[in-house]
Amino acid sequence: MNPFDLLQETYLSLSANKVRSALTILGIVIGISSVIAMVSIGQGAKAQIQSSIEGLGSNLLTILPGVVQPGRGIVSSGRGSAQTLENKDLPVLDSIEGIESVSPELSRRFQITAGTGNNTNTTVNGVLPTYASVRNLTIAEGTFISESNIHSLGRQVVLGATVATDLFGDTPPLGKTIKINKTNFRIVGLLTKKGGAGFSGPDDMVIVPLTTMQKILAGVDYLSTISISVTDKNRMNEVRDAVSDALLTRHRVAEADFSIISQEDILGTLSQVVDTFTIFLASIAGISLVVGGIGIMNMMLTTVTERTREIGLRKAIGAKRRDINRQFLVEAVALTFIGGFLGVILGWLIAATVTYLGLIQTQVSLMSVLLAFGVSTAIGIIFGYYPAQRAARLNPIDALRYE
Amino acid sequence: MIEIKNITKTYRDGDISFQALDNVSFQIKDGEFVAIMGPSGSGKSTLMHILGALDTPTSGTYLLDGQDVSTLSDNELADIRQDKIGFVFQSFNLLPRTTVLRNVMLPLIYEGVRGEERKRRAEVALRAAGLDATHWSHLSNQLSGGQIQRVAIARALVNNPTLILADEPTGNLDSKTGEIVLSTFQKLNTEHGRTIVLITHEREVAEYAKRIIFIKDGTLVKQL
Numbered sequence: 001m002n003p004f005d006l007l008q009e010t011y012l013s014l015s016a017n018k019v020r021s022a023l024t025i026l027g028i029v030i031g032i033s034s035v036i037a038m039v040s041i042g043q044g045a046k047a048q049i050q051s052s053i054e055g056l057g058s059n060l061l062t063i064l065p066g067v068v069q070p071g072r073g074i075v076s077s078g079r080g081s082a083q084t085l086e087n088k089d090l091p092v093l094d095s096i097e098g099i100e101s102v103s104p105e106l107s108r109r110f111q112i113t114a115g116t117g118n119n120t121n122t123t124v125n126g127v128l129p130t131y132a133s134v135r136n137l138t139i140a141e142g143t144f145i146s147e148s149n150i151h152s153l154g155r156q157v158v159l160g161a162t163v164a165t166d167l168f169g170d171t172p173p174l175g176k177t178i179k180i181n182k183t184n185f186r187i188v189g190l191l192t193k194k195g196g197a198g199f200s201g202p203d204d205m206v207i208v209p210l211t212t213m214q215k216i217l218a219g220v221d222y223l224s225t226i227s228i229s230v231t232d233k234n235r236m237n238e239v240r241d242a243v244s245d246a247l248l249t250r251h252r253v254a255e256a257d258f259s260i261i262s263q264e265d266i267l268g269t270l271s272q273v274v275d276t277f278t279i280f281l282a283s284i285a286g287i288s289l290v291v292g293g294i295g296i297m298n299m300m301l302t303t304v305t306e307r308t309r310e311i312g313l314r315k316a317i318g319a320k321r322r323d324i325n326r327q328f329l330v331e332a333v334a335l336t337f338i339g340g341f342l343g344v345i346l347g348w349l350i351a352a353t354v355t356y357l358g359l360i361q362t363q364v365s366l367m368s369v370l371l372a373f374g375v376s377t378a379i380g381i382i383f384g385y386y387p388a389q390r391a392a393r394l395n396p397i398d399a400l401r402y403e
Numbered sequence: 404m405i406e407i408k409n410i411t412k413t414y415r416d417g418d419i420s421f422q423a424l425d426n427v428s429f430q431i432k433d434g435e436f437v438a439i440m441g442p443s444g445s446g447k448s449t450l451m452h453i454l455g456a457l458d459t460p461t462s463g464t465y466l467l468d469g470q471d472v473s474t475l476s477d478n479e480l481a482d483i484r485q486d487k488i489g490f491v492f493q494s495f496n497l498l499p500r501t502t503v504l505r506n507v508m509l510p511l512i513y514e515g516v517r518g519e520e521r522k523r524r525a526e527v528a529l530r531a532a533g534l535d536a537t538h539w540s541h542l543s544n545q546l547s548g549g550q551i552q553r554v555a556i557a558r559a560l561v562n563n564p565t566l567i568l569a570d571e572p573t574g575n576l577d578s579k580t581g582e583i584v585l586s587t588f589q590k591l592n593t594e595h596g597r598t599i600v601l602i603t604h605e606r607e608v609a610e611y612a613k614r615i616i617f618i619k620d621g622t623l624v625k626q627l
C-alpha cells in the first residue's frame with residue numbers, strides 16, 4: 001500500500017466516526033496546549049526577570065552586611081550582621097583599581113505624607129550623587145541629590161514615579177513639600193518611570209541625601225548597602241576579590257561579615273527558581289498529555305474490536321500483517337498529530353492572551369513547538385502500537401467468523 | 404489447477420479436539436465450475452478457507468497451480484490470496500461507508516497498482532459482474548443485497564485470480580435475486596473461462612455448477 005492510499009484510508013476511517021475522533025483529539029489538544037502555555041509563561045517570566053535585573057545597572061557589585069548564600073537567600077549570621085557596613089569602610093575602596101564609582105546607601109521604610117493629605121508607606125533611600133549613575137537611573141524632571149545637599153544635611157527628596165502618583169495624582173509635585181517621619185522635605189526631582197516587574201523597582205521609593213538619612217531620619221551611622229560599578233565587565237571577579245580583601249582587613253575578621261553579590265548571582269538564583277517552577281507546571285500539564293494518550297489507546301482498542309470483520313475481510317483480499325499494522329498505527333499518529341497541531345495553536349493563543357492582558361510577556365519558542373509535535377507523534381506511536389499489533393495479529397478466519 | 408490430497412483439519416480448543424475435515428482428496432481443473440454441497444456443520448466453510456489460503460490443513464497437501472500451499476507462512480498465504488484467489492462471502496462483503504469503486508479497487512490498492520490503471524481494471528470488473536455504472540459511486544450501505552453480491556463478485560474478479568471462491572453467496576438473497584447472481588457466476592465461467600468453486604447446502608443452487616462434490620461429517624461422499 002503506498003503512502004497516499006494509506007493516508008486516504010486513514011482519513012476515511014477517522015471521518016467515519018467524527019465525534020469519537022474529535023473527542024480523542026481533544027484530549028491531546030488539552031495536554032499539548034497546556035504544556036506549551038506553561039513553558040512559554042515560564043520562559044517569559046525568566047526573560048522578564050533577566051531584563052529587570054540587567055536594568056538595575058550592568059557591571060554592578062552589591063555589598064550587603066551579613067552572609068548571603070547564593071541560591072538560598074539571605075542567611076542571618078546570627079551576630080547582628082545588619083550593622084557591619086559603615087561610612088568608614090568607604091575610604092579603603094577608593095584605592096582599588098577598576099572601580100568606576102561607589103554608592104553607599106541606607107534604606108528604611110517610612111510613612112510619608114503629602115500636603116494633599118495622601119500618604120504612603122515606602123522605602124526611603126539615603127544616597128550620594130553617585131547613586132544615579134551606578135543604578136542607571138535618569139531624572140525626568142528637576143535635579144538629583146547634589147554634593148551640597150549632602151554637606152548641608154539638606155532636606156531635599158527625589159520621588160520615584162509610583163510614589164509621585166500615589167501622593168500627588170495628576171498635580172505636578174516638583175517644588176512641593178512632603179513629610180517623611182515628621183520632617184519636611186522639598187521635592188527637587190522626579191525619576192523616570194522604569195516599569196516592568198514590581199519587585200525591587202526604583203519606581204516605588206524616594207531618595208534623600210545619605211547624611212540626612214543617617215543623622216536625622218534613622219539616627220544611625222551604618223549602611224545597608226554599598227553598590228559598586230566596575231569599569232569593565234571582564235574585571236568583575238578581580239574587583240570583587242580586591243574589595244573583599246580590603247574589607248576583611250578593615251574589619252579585622254578572618255571570615256567575611258558581609259557579602260558581595262554580582263548581577264549574575266542574582267540572575268542565577270532567580271532563574272533557577274523560575275526554572276524549577278516551570279518544570280513543575282509543565283509536568284502537571286504533561287500528566288494530562290499522558291491521559292490524552294490513554295484516550296487514544298482506548299479509542300484504538302475499541303475500533304479494532306468493532307472492525308474485526310473488516311480486518312478479516314481486508315486480510316482475505318490480500319492485506320498483510322504489516323498493512324493492517326501500519327493502517328492502525330497511522331490512524332493513531334494522525335489523531336495525535338492533529339491534536340498536537342491544534343494544541344500548539346491553542347497553547348500559543350493562551351500565551352498571547354496572557355501577554356495581551358499584561359500579566360507576563362510570554363515567549364513561545366520554536367523549540368517547544370517542535371518538542372510538542374515530537375511528543376504528540378511519539379504518544380501516537382506508543383499508545384497506538386499495542387492496538388495496531390492486536391489488529392495485525394487477528395487470524396483472518398476468526399475475524400471473518402466474528403459476530 | 405487445484406489438487407487436494409488427504410486433507411485433514413482438526414480444531415483444538417484446550418483438551419477438546421474436533422475433526423472438521425477427514426482425509427479429503429479431489430482435483431479441480433482450470434475453467435471448471437464446481438459446487439461443494441453438504442449439510443450444515445459438514446465442513447464446507449473449513450474446506451473453503453483452506454482452498455482460499457486463509458488457513459492451512461492439519462495434514463495433507465494442497466497444490467495450487469503446482470505450488471504447495473499447505474506449509475506456507477502467514478505472509479506467503481497473503482501473497483497467494485492477493486495473486487490467485489477471489490472471495491465472495493455470504494454476508495459482510497463490503498467495507499461500510501465506502502464507495503463501490505473503492506471497494507472493488509481495494510485488492511489492487513494492497514497490491515500496489517497505480518491510480519489510473521486501478522480504476523480502469525475496477526471498471527472492467529464491475530462491467531463483467533453486471534453492475535450498472537450508475538451505482539459505482541454509491542456507498543456500500545446504499546445498495547440492495549443483490550447489488551452488494553455483484554460488487555463482491557467484481558472485487559473477486561479484479562485481480563484476475565486463478566480461482567473464485569464463493570461461500571453461500573446467495574444465502575441472504577431471495578430466490579429471484581439469487582438466480583441473477585448465480586447466472587452471473589455461470590456467465591463468468593462460460594464466457595470468461597473463470598474457475599469457480601461455489602459452496603452451498605441447496606440443491607437448486609448447486610445445479611448451476613457443472614460438477615458437484617458432496618461432503619458429510621468432514622468426508623467426501625460422492626461426486627457428480
Ligand SMILES: Nc1ncnc2c1ncn2[C@@H]1O[C@H](COP(=O)(O)OP(=O)(O)OP(=O)(O)O)[C@@H](O)[C@H]1O
Nearest residue numbers: 414416421423442443444445446447448449450604
Ligand atoms: N475455530 C473452530 N474451532 C472449533 N470448531 C470449529 C471451528 N470452526 C469450525 N468448527 C467446527 O467445524 C465444523 C465444520 O464447520 P464449518 O463452518 O466448516 O461448517 P459448514 O459446512 O460451513 O456449515 P454451514 O453450512 O452451517 O456454514 C463445525 O462443526 C464447527 O463447529
Ligand SMILES: [Mg+2]
Nearest residue numbers: 447448449570
Ligand atoms: Mg459455512
